[in-house]
Amino acid sequence: RKEVEQDPGPFNVPEGATVAFNCTYSNSASQSFFWYRQDCRKEPKLLMSVYSSGNEDGRFTAQLNRASQYISLLIRDSKLSDSATYLCVVNRFGEYGNKLVFGAGTILRVKS
Amino acid sequence: DVKVTQSSRYLVKRTGEKVFLECVQDMDHENMFWYRQDPGLGLRLIYFSYDVKMKEKGDIPEGYSVSREKKERFSLILESASTNQTSMYLCASRDTRPDEDEQYFGPGTRLTVT
Numbered sequence: 001r002k003e004v005e006q007d008p009g010p011f012n013v014p015e016g017a018t019v020a021f022n023c024t025y026s027n028s029a030s031q032s033f034f035w036y037r038q039d040c041r042k043e044p045k046l047l048m049s050v051y052s053s054g055n056e057d058g059r060f061t062a063q064l065n066r067a068s069q070y071i072s073l074l075i076r077d078s079k080l081s082d083s084a085t086y087l088c089v090v091n092r093f094g095e096y097g098n099k100l101v102f103g104a105g106t107i108l109r110v111k112s
Numbered sequence: 113d114v115k116v117t118q119s120s121r122y123l124v125k126r127t128g129e130k131v132f133l134e135c136v137q138d139m140d141h142e143n144m145f146w147y148r149q150d151p152g153l154g155l156r157l158i159y160f161s162y163d164v165k166m167k168e169k170g171d172i173p174e175g176y177s178v179s180r181e182k183k184e185r186f187s188l189i190l191e192s193a194s195t196n197q198t199s200m201y202l203c204a205s206r207d208t209r210p211d212e213d214e215q216y217f218g219p220g221t222r223l224t225v226t
Contacts, residue, residue: 004154008152032213034213042219043202043217043218043219043220044155044202044217045217046213046214046215049213087154087155094168095168096160096162096166096168097143097162097208099145099157099160099170100157100215101157102147102154102155102156103154104152104153104154105154
């Protein structure tokens with residue numbers, strides 16, 4: 001079983017739609033959670049951290065359910081520019097510092 | 113603005129060649145990482161370095177080695193390139209301060225081994 005699992009998609013949605021991505025992780029010791037965004041042929045960039053109480057950044061809402069080891073990302077009022085791959089990321093503790101474990105990503109395509 | 117640069121965007125090498133991929137960051141970060149990214153598998157950690165001359169194996173270190181002689185530079189070495197090392201290679205760096213979560217990536221090097 002992969003340490004971080006995501007539905008690969010693609011999710012094809014019209015502009016203005018609300019779309020949700022889910023992610024599960026297997027290491028119950030993970031303490032930090034993130035969503036990264038990767039545009040086509042570009043490097044990943046941090047979209048938002050995910051906090052236990054849930055957090056919102058404009059049209060984006062992230063939720064964490066520790067009991068179920070489940071993370072979600074909700075995008076409201078989708079824009080064409082939201083088209084990208086969304087990577088679910090959790091930390092893994094190590095002797096020499098934390099390392100990040102990346103999911104394979106969920107592809108979002110927003111169409112006009 | 114953090115900047116992570118990689119020496120090449122595209123590279124084509126022959127099987128058996130020794131390959132050097134260079135990465136430089138300008139933010140004085142202690143931690144640096146090398147990943148490869150393949151379709152369906154996501155980013156997988158090859159090696160990371162937590163200080164100059166210090167390194168630790170990631171999840172898939174076989175066939176690779178690394179060098180960190182200066183804080184800003186982290187090199188990935190393929191001792192004898194093989195076709196299964198054809199991939200996108202991404203370098204990243206991160207601060208070690210507790211409130212610094214973000215990992216910054218370079219633009220990637222697409223390596224093809226023929």
